[in-house]
Amino acid sequence: MPRVIFVALLLLLAAAASVQAASVQHAKGAKTQPExxxxxxxxxxxxxxxxxxxxxxxxxxxxxxxxxxxxxxxxxxxxxxxxxxxxxxxxxxxxxxxxxxxxxxxxxxx
Incomplete structure (x- = not known):
């Protein structure tokens, strides 16, 4: 049982990291005007x-x-x-x- 919880937490963290990385990439690409x-x-x-x-x-x-x-x-x-x-x-x-x-x-x- 603890192993299942551990694997579930790892999957949840991996999914959250993936969403965060996509958000950062989108923000970097969002620049439309020169500084x-x-x-x-x-x-x-x-x-x-x-x-x-x-x-x-x-x-x-x-x-x-x-x-x-x-x-x-x-x-x-x-x-x-x-x-x-x-x-x-x-x-x-x-x-x-x-x-x-x-x-x-x-x-x-x-």
Missing amino acids: VIFYSASWCGICRRARNYFNSHQIPFTEYDVEKTREGMDAFRRYRARGVPLIFVDGQRMDGFSVARFRQLYRPVQ
């Missing part, structure tokens, strides 16, 4: 233009102010940036902002 990281400053007109473009095109992005946030200041130094905006699209760097260049980098999965 956009945006380093900016409050006074920057080009940053405002980029932000407006992202918002009007419903492009999700993470923004760090290089003067007001620790993350922004550290990244600005680490990447040896010379100005803002500094934008990364799935790790590809773009200094400044150009709609044409951004469209080349930003390719959502359909």
